[in-house]
Every structure is written in C-alpha cells, then in structure tokens.
Amino acid sequence: MRERRLAMFEEIDLKREYTLDEEISIKAEIDELGDRFAQLQQRLKKAGIPVIIAFEGWSASGKGSLIGKLLKYLDPRGVKMYSITSPSDEESRKPYMNRFWMKIPGRGEIAIFDRSWYHDWMTSGKESHSKDIEVFERQLTDDAYVIFKFFLHITKKEQSKRLNELEASKATKWRVSAHDWKQNKAYAVCKEEYDFMLEKTNFEYAGWNVISGMERDVALKEVLETVVKRLEKLCRKVEKDGIHSIEGRGIPVSKMDFELVRKPLIQDVSLDCTLSEKEYHKRLDKLQDKLLKLSYKLYKKKIPLIICYEGWDAAGKGGNIKRMVSCFDARDYDVNPVAAPDSYEKARQYLWRFQKNLPKTGHIAVFDRTWYGRVMVERLEGFNTETEWKRAYNEINEFEQELMDWGAIVVKFWLQIDKDEQLARFRERENNPAKQWKITDEDWRNRDKWDKYEVAVNDMIKYTSTKDAPWHIIESNNKYYARIKAIETVVDAIESRLS
Amino acid sequence: MRERRLAMFEEIDLKREYTLDEEISIKAEIDELGDRFAQLQQRLKKAGIPVIIAFEGWSASGKGSLIGKLLKYLDPRGVKMYSITSPSDEESRKPYMNRFWMKIPGRGEIAIFDRSWYHDWMTSGKESHSKDIEVFERQLTDDAYVIFKFFLHITKKEQSKRLNELEASKATKWRVSAHDWKQNKAYAVCKEEYDFMLEKTNFEYAGWNVISGMERDVALKEVLETVVKRLEKLCRKVEKDGIHSIEGRGIPVSKMDFELVRKPLIQDVSLDCTLSEKEYHKRLDKLQDKLLKLSYKLYKKKIPLIICYEGWDAAGKGGNIKRMVSCFDARDYDVNPVAAPDSYEKARQYLWRFQKNLPKTGHIAVFDRTWYGRVMVERLEGFNTETEWKRAYNEINEFEQELMDWGAIVVKFWLQIDKDEQLARFRERENNPAKQWKITDEDWRNRDKWDKYEVAVNDMIKYTSTKDAPWHIIESNNKYYARIKAIETVVDAIESRLS
Known part of the structure; x- marks a missing residue:
C-alpha cells in the first residue's frame, strides 16, 4: 500500500472569507467549468473511461445539494447517482463490498456516490473494511476506472448552525437524525477518527480531496476544478494512446x-x-x-x-x-x-x-x-x-x-x-x-x-x-x-x- | 378470462393403495420418464422453449423432496430453482409480481418454483392478486412460455402425521412452523379456500394439476408424466413449425x-x-x-x-x-x-x-x-x-x-x-x-x-x-x-x- 502523506484537515482553511468580487469571479469560473464538464461527459463516453465520484463528509456539510448541482451539467443518460444508507437485508447477507461492486459504472459512464463504501467507517468511527476498500479502489483503478473521493469539511459551529436551520423548517426537519447531533457533540473525537481514515486510505491511485464546505459555491468550484482538470488530462491521454495507457500494472506474482x-x-x-x-x-x-x-x-x-x-x-x-x-x-x-x-x-x-x-x-x-x-x-x-x-x-x-x-x-x-x-x-x-x-x-x-x-x-x-x-x-x-x-x-x- | 371447470380436489383419490407389483411398475415408469425428461432438457434448449414449473400444496405435502428428485434428472446448468418465502424489504417496495417477473427463465431454460406467485393467496387464505396472476401467466404463455402448476394434496390426518414426524427429529424440527399447524387445524376451511383459488386460476393456458401427495413415488410419477408428455409434444411442434407456432395471439385491440x-x-x-x-x-x-x-x-x-x-x-x-x-x-x-x-x-x-x-x-x-x-x-x-x-x-x-x-x-x-x-x-x-x-x-x-x-x-x-x-x-x-x-x-x- 503506497501512500502519500497529506496534512489532511490541517491544510484546509475554514475561516477564509470572500469579497463580493471574488464571489462573482467564482460564479463565472463555475459556469465555465460546468460547460467543460458537460462536454467531457461525451469524451469520456467515446474514450470508454468509467468514472466514480464519491462524497463523504460531515453531516449537513452540503453533499446532497452539491451533487444535485453537479448532476445538472450532465446528460442523465450516462450517469447514475447512488445514495448510500444502511444495507438492506439482502445486502447484509453478501460481503461488505458487494453492494458497491454492484454499482460500479460501465465504461464511459459516471457513478456518483452520496456517502460510499466508507459508510461503516464513517458511522462507527472505527476502522472498518480498510483492506477490502484498498483492494476495491486499486483493482478498479488498475482497470482504468477513475476514482474521485471528496470529503466535505465544516466547523463544529457551522454544523450545529445548519442542523438547527434544517430542524427549524417543517420541510427539512426529517433530514436531521440523532446520529447527526451525536456527531456534532463528539466533533473533536470524530475529527480525529476521520483524519485517521483519510490518511489511511489516501492511496496514490485514489487520493482524498478534502474540501471546505463552508461556502457552497467555493466547494462546487473546487470539486468541478478537480474533476474537470484530471478528466481532461486523462481523456487526452486515452484519445492519443488508448484506454490501456491509463491502466495500472497491479501487483505482480513476485x-x-x-x-x-x-x-x-x-x-x-x-x-x-x-x-x-x-x-x-x-x-x-x-x-x-x-x-x-x-x-x-x-x-x-x-x-x-x-x-x-x-x-x-x-x-x-x-x-x-x-x-x-x-x-x-x-x-x-x-x-x-x-x-x-x-x-x-x-x-x-x-x-x-x-x-x-x-x-x-x-x-x-x-x-x-x-x-x-x-x-x-x-x-x-x-x-x-x-x-x-x-x-x-x-x-x-x-x-x-x-x-x-x-x-x-x-x-x-x-x-x-x-x-x-x-x-x-x-x-x-x-x-x-x-x-x-x-x-x-x-x-x-x-x-x-x-x-x-x-x-x-x-x-x-x-x-x-x-x-x-x-x-x-x-x-x-x-x-x-x-x-x-x-x-x-x-x-x-x-x-x-x-x- | 377463459376457464375450464374441473372438480379440483374432488377427483383426487387420496385413499388409493398400491400393491407391491404396482409399486415396482411405478418405479420402472419413473426411471423411464426421468431419462426422457433429461433428454428433453436438451431439446428444449435447442428449441428455445422456456419452461416454468410451480409447486404449491399443503405444508408437508412433499414439495421439497419431489423437486429435489426432479432436479436430479436435469443438467443443473439450464435450470434454476426458487424457494419462495416472504418478500425482502427491497422486494416489498416493488409491485407484487415483480419478484416473480425477475425470476422468469430465459428461452430454453427451466425455472422450478417451490411455492410461487400464489404465496400470498396460499398463506392468507384470501383471494390475492388474482388479476395480476392472470396477466402474468397469460402474457408469458402468449410469448411461448410453458407453465406447469402442481398442487400437492394430502389428507388432514396424513399432514398431522408428517408434521409430528418432522418435529420428532432434531434434524427436521426447525422445518415445522406455527403456520403449518394452524393450516392443519383449519384444514377444512383452507381446503375450501384453496379449491376456490384453484378453480379461479385454472386457466386454459396454465391449468392446475392437482396431484395426490400421499405416496411420494406416485406423485413423482404423475408430475414427470404430465411434464414429459406435454413438453415432448411441444418440442415436436416447435421443431417442425418454429417457436411462434406455440405462441398465443393474446387479446386484440378490439x-x-x-x-x-x-x-x-x-x-x-x-x-x-x-x-x-x-x-x-x-x-x-x-x-x-x-x-x-x-x-x-x-x-x-x-x-x-x-x-x-x-x-x-x-x-x-x-x-x-x-x-x-x-x-x-x-x-x-x-x-x-x-x-x-x-x-x-x-x-x-x-x-x-x-x-x-x-x-x-x-x-x-x-x-x-x-x-x-x-x-x-x-x-x-x-x-x-x-x-x-x-x-x-x-x-x-x-x-x-x-x-x-x-x-x-x-x-x-x-x-x-x-x-x-x-x-x-x-x-x-x-x-x-x-x-x-x-x-x-x-x-x-x-x-x-x-x-x-x-x-x-x-x-x-x-x-x-x-x-x-x-x-x-x-x-x-x-x-x-x-x-x-x-x-x-x-x-x-x-x-x-x-x-
């Protein structure tokens, strides 16, 4: 398991504030990146590159609405979105990773996960299926799958503010669970566990992108930027040298x-x-x-x-x-x-x-x-x-x-x-x-x-x-x-x- | 809905006893029919005829062991056996018939059901999904599917004897449920309900075969005989005139x-x-x-x-x-x-x-x-x-x-x-x-x-x-x-x- 070290949460500035000019320029960047993302989808399809984009993060960090915005750029026919909750009866009678294997996209397609195979680890706060996760991500990227993993980070204060807001409205009250508040109360402990998880699974072939979720537009821009730039590079490579050029060699018998x-x-x-x-x-x-x-x-x-x-x-x-x-x-x-x-x-x-x-x-x-x-x-x-x-x-x-x-x-x-x-x-x-x-x-x-x-x-x-x-x-x-x-x-x- | 009337339970003689000579001749017939069934499987495959064999009947009427014996004649690669219990969480969030649609065999394959889409009707004793069942069976038979429906019939006394025997052995005790005894106690009422079900769903294109389950060999012979004779006839027809010759015309727009x-x-x-x-x-x-x-x-x-x-x-x-x-x-x-x-x-x-x-x-x-x-x-x-x-x-x-x-x-x-x-x-x-x-x-x-x-x-x-x-x-x-x-x-x- 090769890892590159990152100061995971530490590098993220959650206090950064934006001027009106900056906000306007971010919106313009989003529009431009969104167009490129839409065009990329057709190139990915032609190039046969399968893409997985997984979102984890604090409760109320804005995963759902960010994914909703991402989807608007895409032709819904080539993308599937999965919202991961606890496994069904049927699923719990299969190996842990099986329900994620079942959801991998076909070549040229995109799968977006709202929560992911890190579900057990995130909810229990204890290391869970780390070996299986490593195998899953390595085997897929070796097979020319592209995996993006985003972690949306917000402060304890922001989280409790958002949870309160959600609870205040009749339309969104049901979205706040006891677990969300538990996470907020134990924020410091959770943060330490999550940091461990992020470091431990920050593989070279599938690294984490920790993103500030404090400003929704900024988060969207960063996600789009990360995804678009990497995919454009990969498309160019595949268009030139074929799909095998982005495969891994895997682990040899020796x-x-x-x-x-x-x-x-x-x-x-x-x-x-x-x-x-x-x-x-x-x-x-x-x-x-x-x-x-x-x-x-x-x-x-x-x-x-x-x-x-x-x-x-x-x-x-x-x-x-x-x-x-x-x-x-x-x-x-x-x-x-x-x-x-x-x-x-x-x-x-x-x-x-x-x-x-x-x-x-x-x-x-x-x-x-x-x-x-x-x-x-x-x-x-x-x-x-x-x-x-x-x-x-x-x-x-x-x-x-x-x-x-x-x-x-x-x-x-x-x-x-x-x-x-x-x-x-x-x-x-x-x-x-x-x-x-x-x-x-x-x-x-x-x-x-x-x-x-x-x-x-x-x-x-x-x-x-x-x-x-x-x-x-x-x-x-x-x-x-x-x-x-x-x-x-x-x-x-x-x-x-x-x- | 076209039906042909049958005296469903009434025609079945549950008292019939067999001499030693008869038993020997039944065993010989079973062997011969079993060979023909095995050969038929290859002809069905070539002819592209999909076959569904469903078993219903009283608890402890011997469905499971009869199916086990049937399977021994077949190449396991072309046959699937489904044991139907209550729907899973996932399945209960789909239309009632959906989980049965999901199990229909491909052309040339055989699907055997231990209990079937009559599950709700059989367990509740109340008419259940009769319209959906009719549509399911008619649409499939119109599409050249062949459906056999067997109901295994035993007396109240025989049922209670078998349930007692099952309960007496540690290895089989778990197979007897409270529902089984309830059915035995309410035998007469159940019989009336089942008779109604059998008559109501005794479609021309998918009729019921009510079979005595009192003697296991006799039941096996009757099932084999019914299946083999009809399938041989259908194979001959398809081999001569093509698969469309056994299709139905369905219901025209008029x-x-x-x-x-x-x-x-x-x-x-x-x-x-x-x-x-x-x-x-x-x-x-x-x-x-x-x-x-x-x-x-x-x-x-x-x-x-x-x-x-x-x-x-x-x-x-x-x-x-x-x-x-x-x-x-x-x-x-x-x-x-x-x-x-x-x-x-x-x-x-x-x-x-x-x-x-x-x-x-x-x-x-x-x-x-x-x-x-x-x-x-x-x-x-x-x-x-x-x-x-x-x-x-x-x-x-x-x-x-x-x-x-x-x-x-x-x-x-x-x-x-x-x-x-x-x-x-x-x-x-x-x-x-x-x-x-x-x-x-x-x-x-x-x-x-x-x-x-x-x-x-x-x-x-x-x-x-x-x-x-x-x-x-x-x-x-x-x-x-x-x-x-x-x-x-x-x-x-x-x-x-x-x-």
Whole structure:
C-alpha cells in the first residue's frame, strides 16, 4: 500500500472569507467549468473511461445539494447517482463490498456516490473494511476506472448552525437524525477518527480531496476544478494512446502477499485411479447423506460455500457437478454456468459478473467455469492484454481472500484428463446422438492448443493455490473416481471448518 | 378470462393403495420418464422453449423432496430453482409480481418454483392478486412460455402425521412452523379456500394439476408424466413449425378491457406554440421549486412516479429530461436510457427489462424511450411478428394498469416535431462539433421511414391512451415550450393524485 502523506484537515482553511468580487469571479469560473464538464461527459463516453465520484463528509456539510448541482451539467443518460444508507437485508447477507461492486459504472459512464463504501467507517468511527476498500479502489483503478473521493469539511459551529436551520423548517426537519447531533457533540473525537481514515486510505491511485464546505459555491468550484482538470488530462491521454495507457500494472506474482501451497504440474499427476461402478454407488449413497447433513449445518451457521469447477473440455464437469449438487437441498444452492460475458458485463471490471452471483450467507454457489477464465481462455485467445492477465493472479487471490474473510468456504477443482482420454470422449460424443450437443468446433480448436493451455493451467495452479483456497486436482480419467473425490474434498473442507 | 371447470380436489383419490407389483411398475415408469425428461432438457434448449414449473400444496405435502428428485434428472446448468418465502424489504417496495417477473427463465431454460406467485393467496387464505396472476401467466404463455402448476394434496390426518414426524427429529424440527399447524387445524376451511383459488386460476393456458401427495413415488410419477408428455409434444411442434407456432395471439385491440381517451392524430397537432427564453426561465424557476416540493410529498407518501418519454429523433427528449430531473432530489430518481436489448434481455419476455428497472415506492423512474419500442421500432424493423406487436397494445395497457394499481403515477410523453424541424436539427447537429455525437446514420434511415412511423405512432397513441395513463402530445418545435409543458403535466398529475 503506497501512500502519500497529506496534512489532511490541517491544510484546509475554514475561516477564509470572500469579497463580493471574488464571489462573482467564482460564479463565472463555475459556469465555465460546468460547460467543460458537460462536454467531457461525451469524451469520456467515446474514450470508454468509467468514472466514480464519491462524497463523504460531515453531516449537513452540503453533499446532497452539491451533487444535485453537479448532476445538472450532465446528460442523465450516462450517469447514475447512488445514495448510500444502511444495507438492506439482502445486502447484509453478501460481503461488505458487494453492494458497491454492484454499482460500479460501465465504461464511459459516471457513478456518483452520496456517502460510499466508507459508510461503516464513517458511522462507527472505527476502522472498518480498510483492506477490502484498498483492494476495491486499486483493482478498479488498475482497470482504468477513475476514482474521485471528496470529503466535505465544516466547523463544529457551522454544523450545529445548519442542523438547527434544517430542524427549524417543517420541510427539512426529517433530514436531521440523532446520529447527526451525536456527531456534532463528539466533533473533536470524530475529527480525529476521520483524519485517521483519510490518511489511511489516501492511496496514490485514489487520493482524498478534502474540501471546505463552508461556502457552497467555493466547494462546487473546487470539486468541478478537480474533476474537470484530471478528466481532461486523462481523456487526452486515452484519445492519443488508448484506454490501456491509463491502466495500472497491479501487483505482480513476485510481490503477492499470499502464502502459496505447492502443487504438482498437471501433466505429472497419475491418472490411473479408478473405482468400480458398484463401489461408486455404495460410496456415493453414503456421501450424499453426509454432505446433505453438513450442508444443513452450514445453513444454520450461515456459512456460505463456493465450489469452483475448471477442467479440460470433456473432463466431466457437468456430470461431476450434477452429483455434487444432488447432495444438497434444492433450496440451498445455485449453479452458475459461465459463458462469454455479455455486453453489460464486458463494460465492467471482469470480477463484476462473479460478484453478481455470489451466494447469500448459508447458501451454496457452484461455478461451472469461473473467474479463472481471465488467466486461461482470455489469456490464450488474446481477449485481454499481458498486463491484464498478469495482474489477475493477485486480483483473484484478493477476491477469494475477501470471500473467506467474509466467512465463505472456497473449494476449487481442476478436472484433469489426458489427451487420449479427451479424444476418446470427443469421438464418443460425436457418435452418440444424445451427446452431440456437447461437442462443438470450438472444442476441437481448444484441443489443438493443448500445450499452451497446459502452461496456462500450471501457472494458474502455481500462483493461486493459496493456503486457504488451494487447487484440488481431480484425476478424472475415471468419472466415478473423480466424482467421489470431489465430493469427499468438499466434505473435508466443511468438516475442517466446522471443527 | 377463459376457464375450464374441473372438480379440483374432488377427483383426487387420496385413499388409493398400491400393491407391491404396482409399486415396482411405478418405479420402472419413473426411471423411464426421468431419462426422457433429461433428454428433453436438451431439446428444449435447442428449441428455445422456456419452461416454468410451480409447486404449491399443503405444508408437508412433499414439495421439497419431489423437486429435489426432479432436479436430479436435469443438467443443473439450464435450470434454476426458487424457494419462495416472504418478500425482502427491497422486494416489498416493488409491485407484487415483480419478484416473480425477475425470476422468469430465459428461452430454453427451466425455472422450478417451490411455492410461487400464489404465496400470498396460499398463506392468507384470501383471494390475492388474482388479476395480476392472470396477466402474468397469460402474457408469458402468449410469448411461448410453458407453465406447469402442481398442487400437492394430502389428507388432514396424513399432514398431522408428517408434521409430528418432522418435529420428532432434531434434524427436521426447525422445518415445522406455527403456520403449518394452524393450516392443519383449519384444514377444512383452507381446503375450501384453496379449491376456490384453484378453480379461479385454472386457466386454459396454465391449468392446475392437482396431484395426490400421499405416496411420494406416485406423485413423482404423475408430475414427470404430465411434464414429459406435454413438453415432448411441444418440442415436436416447435421443431417442425418454429417457436411462434406455440405462441398465443393474446387479446386484440378490439377486445381490450380498457377505457380509452381520444387523442388527435400527431400530424394534426399545431406546433406553433412558443415561449420566449425570458419567460421560459421565469416559469422554469417557479416550476422547479414546486415540483421539488411535490416530489418530497411523493417520497413521504411512498408513491412511485414513472415518466415515459417517446418522440421523434431530435425532438429534444434529452434536454427535456434534463430539465425535468433537475426538479428532483438527486437521491430520488433514476433515468433509464433504453437501447436495443442485450442477449440476456432478448432471451426473456420483452417487458422483463422494464420490470427490472421499476422504481421503488416513493421513487421516480424516467424512461428515455420505453416498452413502446415493441409497437414502434420493433414493429417497423421487423424485429417481431405481427402477432407479437398486435397483442402488445393490450399487454402494455395491462402492464401500466398493474403499476397504477400498485400505486404508481404513470405519465407518458410523445414529443412531436414536424419533418422540417427535424431536418433543421439534424443539419445543426452535423455542423456543430459538440453535437455531432448525437446524429448517426440510423437517424437518417429512420427519417426516410417518417410516414410509416407516423402510422405506428398514431396506432400507439390510439390504443394505449387509457383513462389513467393517456399519452400527452408535447408540441416540441419550440424546446422552451415543450419543457415547460412536460413539467406542468407532471405537476398536474401529482397534484391530482394528492388531492
């Protein structure tokens, strides 16, 4: 975490007064900056730059009305405004950052937040989700998102004056809460906490702008100035050198802060393991009972379970998943097949579509193919750049770590078969009318790239087998053996969590 | 509403007992039907038939375990299972049917419901949302959706026996609620209520199958038999004659049950109305204050407001919307630009994507283009069939009626300009670098079809100007006049609701 130090609140002069001439000149500047902001919106759209503007600050510091004024410059079709309050029931059953991930803008769009992912920290006054916040802001800015964070600062006296004014009018009385007065009473303590928050999260890629909220016009001018100048510079850069020119390189595998577990190369795994049909059915029956009971315990303890399937084409993912989920109560799980992203998904950071399908607490999500497409098919087919897939190992480890910190059990399977077995299965599919839908030209094309995929898979297993979410290589030449091993692995993972 | 009479509960023999031989033969039938069900899933996918299977019934009638067994035959990648309980906070702020609309399957997919949109009716024992249910089931089946509705029936004695058994085991005790016992005690009354519900909603296009739940295997066999036989027949038909062959014709405009308001033909509307810039700003300032205050009242009273914009290209929708929303608190509204549907949206009934963007109670949604695309661009570009757009007038009226029954205010604008004014604006856009992004080849192509569009627009206004949600034709040759008139219209609509 690189930070640049700023005297956060200390540099801000809340006592500054303005002459009439100055006020007139500020209004003129606002008009001029507003025009530029309006024009910028079309350039951002064309350049495909996604922009997030977040406002935090003291209660009654004027966030709402400032945002209202900003919005007037913009075409409402390319901007979304989110007012953040406490999470809904549904949202509190997802990881803390999930509801903010869900709100990230698409490329070329603007999202404005009235309060933000700092909500818990601001309301509790205690450090809250700082690691998750850092990951969120870094991963997005690495992906060419531009994040502005404004903190509107006013004095204790001004705050109490404004709260009193709001309370005096029938139309605005409801906007003042007990929390607002509490904050005003504990102003000095809060200020110290907020200063700590601002310093701690003043990242190079997403720094804070602390702005005086004492004079509304001055605040608006400063916000516009900050946003317009930076965005104009970025637009010029992207118009010249393309969107990738404003991306970050992220954290390379050599600098990852994860303890990795060593796994064999997939081609070195012996695939001789077999199981007879009779033995298979006997063990499956027992395991199904066991896993069903364990899944009820997860449900009661509100522990989410996430099972990830990757593997060669025709390795038997479908059949394996079918037996896995037959162990669960139908009300508890979802299977998420992952195909190519649609246009809405493509317009967002690649993890967005997986954040969208996370299970609720106590529920189970099975992913049939996963976010690892980023370092496999996308890498090999050139759907992303080298910078992108190289930083994805760390991003994915961070993503899974966040899931586990939230309480999830994450189990990842690589279904391994050898090249001969794949050929035999492809042939069988072609010859069996009931299975022909399972085989496409793309499968054959992927097969031609077997060796390249092998490299990518080994890289993936090497760099993302973290201590708490290692890859499990499932020997799948024999489907019976593979299914039992996968279920047993999940049983082990749950039991070790529950014990 | 066409119904066919059935002796609902009366025809079901709950006393029937089975010999060992019969039981063995039932098991064999289940195996055979299960295989056919598994194969059908692939045919449905190819044929693009979306299937909904809903289960209702007495508590402890075995819905959950029956669904679990059904799922085992299916590839989990093409099926979603939903367990319906009470709506979440978020869901209760949308129309009753909205959470079910959100769960409809895509073409070729299967959705299974453990309890369904009959939830309120079943738990309250009182007729609930019957009109909305009828519309939901009819609109979907008209759109080639296949809906199965099963009601699992058991005797009072059997129910109390099962509830006792569930309570006796530590592992299942939690599944029995006070409501379950209440239902058992009031069995006779409930039965009468349920019979009324089943008869009343036993639509020709989505009839009920009342099934004995006394013997689990028998129930499974009957469900499989019903589903497999009907789906096989439908697959054959679609494979031969295409998906449209199983669509319904819906309700034609001549048979709509809506009171319509007469409006002039758009070409007969005089466009001379103007407003000076000075007068515009004066009136806009006043109206903005007024509308902001009204919008707070809507917020407090939890009344949703839906504003729909349609109009010729370059009629000034964007600018009009911008001034409209500048009247609202930024936290209260969303602007939804409507472009061509993406692949996920295309796979669903066309109203799905608008259901998705409905406002919460007390909030405001502005649609920049709307569901009326169905009877304009889709009709004229041949993106749908004549049957589809012809039944859409009634479908849309029903959709809006449901919104209004829920409590929403619906205001619809057609922004009218003449052909000369459009040409002048196109030219100005081409010549103004800041506005060039606003004009595309498609705009010129649409202009060539002006006369055809005129016919479609007049049809639309004629058939969907319902008494409570008529079209407002906004004379827009003068933008100032148009903006003021639109805002005044919304002010009137809110005031007349609040009075």
